[in-house]
Amino acid sequence: MKSCDEMVKNLFERRDDYAKKQKSRKKILTRAVTSVAALCLVLAVSIGVLQGNIFKDSVKEPENDIKNEQVTSNTPSEESGDGREEKNENLLPSTADVIGLVVVDGVTYIQDTFADPDSYVIDRFIGNVDEYEGSYNPSVETKEKLPEVIDNIINITGELYTVKDDSDVLIAKFSNGGTIILRKE
Amino acid sequence: MENGQVYYKRFLDGDEEALTDIVGEYKDGLILYLNTYVKNIFLAEELAEETFFRLITKKPKFHGKSRFKSFLYAIGRNVAVDYIRHNKNNFAEPACENTYNEEDGILDNYIKSERNALLIKSMRELSVDYQTVLWLVFFEGFSNKEASIAMKKNDRQIKNLLFRAKRSLKAKLEKEGFSYEEL
Numbered sequence: 001m002k003s004c005d006e007m008v009k010n011l012f013e014r015r016d017d018y019a020k021k022q023k024s025r026k027k028i029l030t031r032a033v034t035s036v037a038a039l040c041l042v043l044a045v046s047i048g049v050l051q052g053n054i055f056k057d058s059v060k061e062p063e064n065d066i067k068n069e070q071v072t073s074n075t076p077s078e079e080s081g082d083g084r085e086e087k088n089e090n091l092l093p094s095t096a097d098v099i100g101l102v103v104v105d106g107v108t109y110i111q112d113t114f115a116d117p118d119s120y121v122i123d124r125f126i127g128n129v130d131e132y133e134g135s136y137n138p139s140v141e142t143k144e145k146l147p148e149v150i151d152n153i154i155n156i157t158g159e160l161y162t163v164k165d166d167s168d169v170l171i172a173k174f175s176n177g178g179t180i181i182l183r184k185e
Numbered sequence: 186m187e188n189g190q191v192y193y194k195r196f197l198d199g200d201e202e203a204l205t206d207i208v209g210e211y212k213d214g215l216i217l218y219l220n221t222y223v224k225n226i227f228l229a230e231e232l233a234e235e236t237f238f239r240l241i242t243k244k245p246k247f248h249g250k251s252r253f254k255s256f257l258y259a260i261g262r263n264v265a266v267d268y269i270r271h272n273k274n275n276f277a278e279p280a281c282e283n284t285y286n287e288e289d290g291i292l293d294n295y296i297k298s299e300r301n302a303l304l305i306k307s308m309r310e311l312s313v314d315y316q317t318v319l320w321l322v323f324f325e326g327f328s329n330k331e332a333s334i335a336m337k338k339n340d341r342q343i344k345n346l347l348f349r350a351k352r353s354l355k356a357k358l359e360k361e362g363f364s365y366e367e368l
Contacts, residue, residue, distance in 0.1 A: 001226075001227075004208050004212055007208055007234055007237070008205045011234065012201070012204075015238070015241055018238075
């Protein structure tokens with residue numbers, strides 16, 4: 001059996017060892033926590049950067065599409081070579097890039113982006129575009145259907161004409177110089 | 186203020202000599218108390234050392250609501266119970282002669298009265314709880330309340346346990362032709 005002094009001596013030795021172990025444990029733990037925190041930070045930053053890029057890409061993509069559409073819709077007038085090219089360049093992106101829609105006598109006419117306005121002969125003036133229900137004078141229903149379109153072109157003024165030899169087509173000439181073909185739905 | 190409480194306060198204030206006083210005052214009693222759980226005086230000594238080790242490393246708060254002895258013995262009980270739980274498979278109750286000889290040596294130092302020492306020796310055949318409660322109440326002078334703190338039982342349980350332990354010990358002593366007036 002141990003004497004009292006032996007036991008006390010032993011206890012102090014054990015306590016010193018314990019204190020050392022605790023210190024080294026703390027050090028290891030601090031290091032581990034620091035490195036894990038740094039790793040998490042790096043991960044968070046890289047995820048943030050990646051997500052930012054993805055977001056940018058997703059925003060850019062529609063812009064490219066719109067540009068392509070513009071090129072497509074402009075091509076006929078470029079081919080015609082009658083100086084309309086300049087006028088098309090002056091078109092506001094908001095009017096040139098979106099699909100127009102007009103309702104005349106209950107019949108819906110939608111913009112035909114592929115049609116060449118020069119291939120049609122204007123017949124008669126039937127009124128301003130904003131007099132008819134549609135994207136230039138939207139009803140509540142239209143507003144619900146095409147809210148993003150309405151936002152872009154609501155304030156545009158223009159004249160609406162019928163064409164010769166095709167009762168399914170209307171031509172709209174806008175105050176900013178743009179001309180579009182609207183075809184019966 | 187009780188000695189143990191003074192020593193422990195001194196130790197917490199940074200006086201390392203106070204640990205010598207605590208160990209000197211409570212070592213033997215604690216070993217004998219823990220021996221009732223593990224029934225191996227060497228192991229009980231190790232557990233008593235572990236108890237003091239916990240006291241100086243964890244530095245548990247002592248509010249002075251009970252005696253320092255019952256506070257220390259409660260820690261000792263936790264240590265013993267932890268040991269038994271962790272060594273469930275390996276734990277066996279050794280009853281070799283050497284163990285009893287060492288135990289008798291400590292008993293002789295700790296219990297001055299030969300009559301009491303004989304009584305303790307005859308307690309060895311009782312169950313752990315009976316031995317523990319008899320040890321605390323008769324030899325450590327614990328009240329039922331203090332014994333309940335040390336053994337983590339309520340007053341009612343201690344009262345019943347003590348009654349049954351006394352009856353059991355009395356029967357054993359009578360069988361051996363020995364009588365003890367306090368039982």
